[in-house]
Amino acid sequence: MTTTERHEFQAEVRQLLDLMIHSLYSNKDVFLRELISNSSDALDKLRFERLTRPELGGGGELQIRLEADRDQRTLTISDSGIGMSRDEVVRNIGTIARSGTREFLDRIKSTRAGEVPPELIGQFGVGFYSAFMVAHRIELVTRKAGEDGATRWASGGDGAYTIGDGERAESGTTITLHLHPEDSERALPDYTDERVLADIVKRYSDFVAYPIRFGERTLNSMKAIWDRPKSEVKEEEYKEFYRHISHDWNDPLRTIPVKMEGTLEAYALLYIPARAPFDLYSPEMRRGLQLFVKRVFVMDECKELLPPHLRFVRGVVDAHDLPLNVSREILQKDRQLQVIRKQLVKKVLGALDEMKRDQRDQYVELWSQFGPVVKEGLLSAEDRDKLLDLVLAPSTDRSEQLSTFDAYVSRMKDGQDAIYFLTGPTPEAVARSPLLEAAVARGYEVLLFSDPIDELWLEQAQRYKDRPLRSIARGDVALGSEDERKQASEALEEKRREYGDLLACLRVHLQDHVKEVRLSSRLTSSPACLVADENDLTPRMQRMLAQLGQALPPTKPLLELNPGHAVMERLQRIFRESSADPRLGLYAQLLLGQAHLADSGQLPDPAAFSEALTELMVGAAP
Known part of the structure; x- marks a missing residue:
């Protein structure tokens, strides 16, 4: 007994059908490319299944056939491929189980009103539905290889479809399109015309490995390109x-x-x-x-x-x-x-x-599309040297928007032994980081990385050819010639003696949040920054690992203060008047919070930061 059931399309499919039916896209020929591609896939699958299931052989030639009826305004595409079971028809046509469906619909809505770009049709795997651009009704009959019964599916694109038993002697699928009338204004050619069909096949499907036939004529070359x-x-x-x-x-x-x-x-x-x-x-x-x-x-x-x-x-x-x-x-x-x-x-x-x-x-365009993926390969030692040669990154050298490592090395200052880099959450954040101040002021170029993968592979790579990769956010960074470094070290040591007691006081106030409070050689205009100790993970790396569910025991950062900043002179005066002044604790909280914000991180204690800011503002009021 033949039973036919009526089902509603999945909500996303209904939206998709509506977009296809009302599409204004001029090149509607894409529908035939998609249906032929589906048939080719079905033939591939049957040929593969026959390798291990010889009982599926003997079903005739593997081919795709096109048949047209100009009087009835129908175009039929049939193949002798693997076919589908009833459940597969419902699953593959009645619903869209792919996670990209919503994104497909969103992308369509973001294009010009009513237009369905063909690259999205193919990219999101919804090619079958493109037939509704040229047909007001579609009928499908299919029989799965190795099964006895066939299934018939039909829809007018009105939000519902019928499914029931069908008749088909051999495995494969037949799709009959009831075509809209030819209409030049709607870019609808006569898809029952053999010349039109032959031109489309030659243009889009000439390389299909199976014969595409119209009557006795084979429309494609089938050459292995x-x-x-x-x-x-x-x-x-x-x-x-x-x-x-x-x-x-x-x-x-x-x-x-x-x-x-x-x-x-x-x-x-x-x-x-x-x-x-x-x-x-x-x-x-x-x-x-x-x-x-x-x-x-x-x-x-x-x-x-x-x-x-x-x-x-x-x-x-x-x-x-x-x-x-x-x-x-x-x-x-x-x-x-x-x-x-x-x-x-x-x-x-x-x-x-x-x-x-x-x-x-x-290449710059390619890198913008696929650079983060290519850099995943740097986590392994295999081909690392070749991959490092492909890396592009913005830099503090404004003469070149993106730089390779090789180009960076060619611009290194005399006496510079390392390649300096900095990572951050966004290009804007890393470009504005206070950690860059001293390097830029002294004419040292720094490569800037902001893809999430950068933190991971830079930990692994460590060197480019004979040059070490050095993060300016970790440990002590010695800039300048040997004489310049010596002079800077002596000046910093003098400041340490001057501010030693104050630093010890601030360290007590912040002992729950930082490993050390020390003076910085990296800063020129900002009051504070956070850095990692030489062998510790950077704060951003710790946050990334936590997000990946691989959190390690927390490592406290180092808080560095700018010895030449006016805030240090202010704190020193307060400290000399009274080492127990509560304002010292408030300033400590503000400096820590400011450093976290400059690092694009989260405040360790937002309530304490807000309270400190409020109290200092109240105290400063006349």
Whole structure:
């Protein structure tokens, strides 16, 4: 007995359908690219399943067919792929289970009213729904490979769909679109015209590995672009293949053909995207290259081919010496795959370095998109030297907006032995840090880092070539020539003798919050700052570890005071009049709070800070 049920779409799907139906986007041809891509994926999955389940064979040729009926205004896309069960239809079409759905909808709303950019359609994995840009009703019949029954799904895009039993002799999926009338004003060509369909397939789907047929005619070339000589491939062909595998409408920033010969044979075609995907930092991100063995699809999202810090790279790898039935467990131990991975990493890092040298503007844009991810690789010693050469950072040298380590070294002052850097929570905060004052005043350049990952990898790297990396927020930083350092040390020692008793008094007031109160050689205009002891974690690093659930026993910072600041003279006068004056405790709280705020941290005791500020203001009133 055939049963048909009516269901409401998930709320997000209803919003999505409404956006698609009312889209003003001029290039609606994207719908066919998306549906063909889905069919290609289904065929890949069936071919892979047949490697271990021979009973799924014998179902005829793996292909995609287009059929059009001009009188009925229908376009049908069918494939002989893996198909879907009833539950899969509900899960994959009736709902959107991806965490990016809300962000997709938000991004759409932030564009021009009613417009659906095609790069978002592909990037967020909602391509099936793009068919509602050209159709007022969609019917789908599908049968899962290895199962007996078929499922029929239909919707007019009105917020609901029907689902029930269907009829289909073999596994696969058939989608019938009931098309809107041809309308040049709405950018709706006649999608029942073979010439229109052939042009779209040639433009977007020529590289699909399965025949796309209209009647007796095959519309695509099915050529494996990755093993063709680079001289025979047009740039536009590379771009279209990128769009096919990535569902990204933007052109790639860089195309990297790879050919490996010798002890093993493999081909690869890698792409560096122009924009970071919305889920770049999500654990659910789809990452990894497509893996083929002798042009036979084996695996999507093969994470073993590239390290996590290159997860933004898209592309395909065709390895001729791997077994077809390779599993992820085998891949993790396979020596040949490790050789391939090493070569791919070398090629990608080489391409990035070349772009940094020869296409600086492009590289700066790339770094803004993927720099924090690339820097994750610096947590490991593998390829660290090559990755350090790729790092860009703003600096206190205003002559160059972003600097490499190599460029920094070329500008170092005579006698300078270390590369100075400072980290902070935001570019603005680190650029305004009082810790920079003495270095800048004496003409020393400081590299500025503000990505969360920077605190971690700078702890690990420690050196660039033969130069130590030195944080100006830790320990004692000796600036200047040997004579200048000697003079500065003698002057600071004289101030220590002058303010020694006062510092001891302030230390008592702040003993619960700081390890030490001492005079600073870093400050020129600010009264106070917080630094870490030579072997301690910086306050920001401690906060980061706490947020990651890896809190260590708290380490107190050092409070440094500017011996040349007027506030020190004020405190010294108060102290000489009476070492028990309560204002000393109030000033101590204010200096500590001010130092925390300058470090973009939280006040250790907001109530005490507020109380001290109030009392001093009242005391200062005439």
